[in-house]
Amino acid sequence: MNEIKKYIAEELHKVLTNKYNFEMTVEEIVDTLEKPKDDSMGDIALPCFKFAKILKNSPINIAKEISESLEIDDRISKKEVVGGYINFYTNSEMLCENILENIIHKGNKYGFVNIGNGQNVTIDYSSPNIAKPFHLGHFRTTIIGRALYNLHNELGYNSIGINHLGDWGRQFGLLIVGYERFKDEYDIEKDPLHTLTDIYVRINKLAKEDESIFDLARDNFKKLEEGDKDILALWQYFKDVSMKEYERIYKILGCKFDSYNGEAFYNDKMEEVVKILDEKGVLVESEGAKVVKLGENEPPCIILKSNGSTIYATRDLAAVLYRSRTYNYAKSIYVTSYEQIHHFKQIFEVSKYLVDEKYTKKLVHVPYGMVRLKTGKMSTREGTVIYLQDLIEDAITKSKKIIEDKGAEVDDIDLLAKQIGVGALVFNDLKHNKIKDIVFDLDEVLRFDGETGPYVQYTYVRICSLLNKSGIDVNNIKKINYTYNEDEIKLIKLLDRFESAIYESAESYEPSILARYIIDVASSFSVFYNNNSILVEDNSVKEARLLLVNSTGIVIKKGLNLLGIETPIKM
């Protein structure tokens, strides 16, 4: 479609230049061309309103004049002036054939566009704080981050997933105090993360009454920083049991990371940051702390606290420095909730003193909305936190029940229940604009009808079933003469937009664009499927339609996989 658009723009360019002496580049005309609201109004439209003022004529007359002077070949079957628009109807027979041939030819490579040339893109996502269980809040960064990871690979970049673990900070000092005091009262191995959280909450409460506990905690963290063997071993233990739990969840979700370098990793790399900032003369003292001043009325970015120790901003700056050197990134993406917008604004600002402009320009913060409950914010203290493992279990249980009710015959019902249940959760999260807050509603999340993950998976299953029952190897179908009908043309044109859906989704860091596109494809396929029989038709019709079915399958499978959703072939 893009080629045709360009062709029309070129022809329009000739008319505009020769007839009106109107200065407008071909690219500008391409941008002006739009898609009509309704398919019945053609495929490409030129609104003529903006010419009206300059040419001192009515848009309708201009549209007529341009249209009459325009000479176009048989790639366009019809052109029509409606209101102030010229509507172009593409020769759908030619177009459809080209689109389907392209998809079948590329197979599961369809959708790949090499923009990145193998350059590295780092994506910092998930990044839980160890010794705490995964809850709903971590789900979004994990799912959005993973989608961006896949999308950038699809654009020819080399994605590097970084799990910037929250494995450092004075809370570990406090946790160690609690652990040593209470460990005998718990069976930690049974459920390490919840137990450690309990211990942490308990010691925290106690510390508020007894100042000396904070002193012990500070002491522990100091020892940790200095590499005290016993303390370090405890910290490592917390980290190990945490990682074991996280890996279990990541495995269910299908997430992988290329690096787990978290905050602790930067422990010995912050000195250099301080040194560079100091040498550049931007590190100044303020209220006892060492800070970098930003704007006039902006609060400064704290680099060293008044007691001389580092802070999370220091670690994030060390990470920018490290990543620019290690990965020479073309983009460096951070996926966190919008609570951290201000923080990253500061980090990006200060990093100008640390790394070359080509790196600071490519720092991207991707903020997303928060998950809240109907009753308000999640709170550990009030016991209103929803843990991811519970939610996943609910989703799997429910999908298993539905599978059983429907009497599906599948080999591994547990695997299928996982694919569908988790797919529903992930899709539900990704189909909305990421910036909006989500009010968590278990019934809504576990809905399987309408615009949901299971709906799209179900569409894919029907496609597989058709291809399977046809007994024809689709790859052996030769070119066929067939005139596609309305349902088919609509679907084919939609399939043609796959690459641009991927591109827009990645470039705007908005997986929902791809998610909504996949819904459109599935919905359009369902209409076609309901209105047209396939397997009982004569060979030529059957083969033509199977080509379309197969192409749709390629797009849906690839699309869902990019979002991190599995595609079962039976359900």
Added chain:
RNA sequence: GUACCUAUAGCUUAGCUGGAUAAAGCAUUUGGCUACGAACCAAAAGACCGGGGGUUCGAAUCCCUCUAGGUACACCA
């Protein structure tokens, strides 16, 4: 107090680089399985696009302002 984000049908949302009649899903009412999988499809009904100004031939979309909700703003991460 300052800055940023959000507001579209009963509910959940899409559309936001301005363009033709504001588009879906859920819920409601109705129709379609002796056709390839009904987790589907079709139809009906449902919207002063938060309020008010402005810019424009044209505004859900851009600007101003007000309202409501959220978030952040110095040693937590």
